[in-house]
Amino acid sequence: MEKAVLSYNGKQYELPVFNGTENEKAVDITNLRKDSGLITLDVGYQNTGSCQSAITFIDGEKGILRYRGIPIEVLAEKSTFVETAYLLIYGHLPNLSERRLFSQRLTENSMIHEDMLRFFDGFPPTGHPMAVLSTMVNALSVYYPGYFTDNFESDTFDLMAVRLISKIRTIAAYSYKHSIGEPFVYPRHDLMYCANFLNMMFNSPVKPYNVEIDMDRALNTLLILHADHEQNCSTSTVRLVGSSMANLYSSICAGICALWGPLHGGANQRVIEMLETIREDGFTIKQCISMAKDKESRFKLFGFGHRIYKNFDPRATILKKMCHEFVAKYNIHEPLIDIAMDLENAALADQFFIDKKLYPNVDFYSGLLYRMLGIPTNMFTVMFAIGRLPGWIAQWKEMHDSRPLKIGRPRQLYIGDNIRDFVPIEQR
Numbered sequence: 384m385e386k387a388v389l390s391y392n393g394k395q396y397e398l399p400v401f402n403g404t405e406n407e408k409a410v411d412i413t414n415l416r417k418d419s420g421l422i423t424l425d426v427g428y429q430n431t432g433s434c435q436s437a438i439t440f441i442d443g444e445k446g447i448l449r450y451r452g453i454p455i456e457v458l459a460e461k462s463t464f465v466e467t468a469y470l471l472i473y474g475h476l477p478n479l480s481e482r483r484l485f486s487q488r489l490t491e492n493s494m495i496h497e498d499m500l501r502f503f504d505g506f507p508p509t510g511h512p513m514a515v516l517s518t519m520v521n522a523l524s525v526y527y528p529g530y531f532t533d534n535f536e537s538d539t540f541d542l543m544a545v546r547l548i549s550k551i552r553t554i555a556a557y558s559y560k561h562s563i564g565e566p567f568v569y570p571r572h573d574l575m576y577c578a579n580f581l582n583m584m585f586n587s588p589v590k591p592y593n594v595e596i597d598m599d600r601a602l603n604t605l606l607i608l609h610a611d612h613e614q615n616c617s618t619s620t621v622r623l624v625g626s627s628m629a630n631l632y633s634s635i636c637a638g639i640c641a642l643w644g645p646l647h648g649g650a651n652q653r654v655i656e657m658l659e660t661i662r663e664d665g666f667t668i669k670q671c672i673s674m675a676k677d678k679e680s681r682f683k684l685f686g687f688g689h690r691i692y693k694n695f696d697p698r699a700t701i702l703k704k705m706c707h708e709f710v711a712k713y714n715i716h717e718p719l720i721d722i723a724m725d726l727e728n729a730a731l732a733d734q735f736f737i738d739k740k741l742y743p744n745v746d747f748y749s750g751l752l753y754r755m756l757g758i759p760t761n762m763f764t765v766m767f768a769i770g771r772l773p774g775w776i777a778q779w780k781e782m783h784d785s786r787p788l789k790i791g792r793p794r795q796l797y798i799g800d801n802i803r804d805f806v807p808i809e810q811r
């Protein structure tokens with residue numbers, strides 16, 4: 384095994400170096416503190432590997448993203464969301480009978496317990512759907528208990544996984560119906576995953592809705608592109624919460640909350656709001672670019688920049704193309720797309736963005752596509768959560784499969800006061 388050598392205080396410490404299958408290398412510092420008294424400091428985990436994983440590979444410099452070895456471009460074109468979910472969780476593409484069984488189990492588990500419908504009455508219709516989603520997903524552990532990690536059994540895990548993947552779309556659609564005051568549309572056994580979701584969202588007693596094939600396909604592609612992204616903020620959250628042996632529902636609930644933030648999945652909502660502000664307030668593209676560069680300004684170019692991608696985000700490339708295909712095919716007049724294109728072109732030509740390697744990320748174009756599907760802006764991050772769910776489940780499973788389970792617990796560099804006297808209140 385290769386070793387790296389750290390020299391400190393006149394002593395040398397040998398640190399094992401692990402190789403990944405794509406020739407990535409990692410220094411193992413597990414025993415560093417024991418041997419040398421040192422810990423590593425890496426605020427925001429910018430260069431820290433938290434696990435070994437066989438699920439998703441990303442090369443940020445080359446713009447490569449693969450699930451279980453299969454390029455994202457191939458999956459986006461040839462697979463469905465359900466098949467990709469299976470691939471992520473079980474490590475291989477399902478054969479016909481595996482896919483049939485998986486789909487059948489999703490169908491059988493699509494309803495939520497009727498008592499849970501009353502929960503929606505407790506939420507104000509204006510409440511953010513991500514808050515509703517995280518609450519309802521955690522509440523599933525009350526209605527569908529049975530799997531806690533101390534009695535890990537794969538059959539029970541399989542059931543938990545299909546329950547979550549199926550019920551999350553029912554919960555999401557019901558939260559939308561509740562917000563607009565329309566009756567819930569129950570899931571149908573004759574519709575596939577994405578078509579079923581669109582039907583639950585948009586069918587209504589007064590205005591029947593037919594799911595168009597292109598809409599179904601676009602939603603499949605969007606969800607596939609969201610399905611996993613190795614150790615990002617929300618996935619690391621799912622792993623960290625799961626590492627304490629918290630159950631799957633609660634771990635996923637925590638992931639949903641982490642995804643909500645505008646620096647992560649919440650950026651897709653912010654992108655559209657930003658484009659709308661630019662249009663409504665009449666900002667020029669030049670003004671936007673200079674505001675984005677000005678750290679004192681409150682303006683941020685959402686949908687730009689990424690911790691890992693330093694050349695291009697392959698998901699954004701696929702979505703940008705899809706956006707244009709939709710506009711051309713359906714003759715859509717969407718002024719926000721023109722603003723987005725102008726903004727992208729101006730940023731890509733600007734030295735600040737070139738130097739900092741800032742490119743459009745997945746969220747820059749996903750919101751525009753969700754908008755064309757008729758999804759309301761405050762539901763965009765919910766859509767991201769539905770898509771990311773199989774990845775979270777796969778990562779949670781991988782962590783539990785690789786025994787011994789180690790609780791996640793980083794260290795810190797304490798920079799506070801040294802020991803101080805307690806001063807009674809009358810003497811302060």
Ligand code: ACO
Pocket residue numbers: 427645646647648650675676683684685686687688689690691739741744745746
């Ligand atoms: N607009 C303007 N400047 C930016 C942007 C941006 N969108 N993104 C990064 N920068 C600048 C930073 O100010 C920083 O400048 P500095 O070196 O002078 O301090 C430099 O580029 C590096 O950026 P960091 O924020 O330090 O990079 P980090 O890897 O920590 O953050 C992040 C990545 C959070 C995605 C960041 O680029 C960002 O805030 N982007 C906008 C929000 C967004 O689109 N998030 C979605 C990401 S994709 C996803 O999670 C699904």
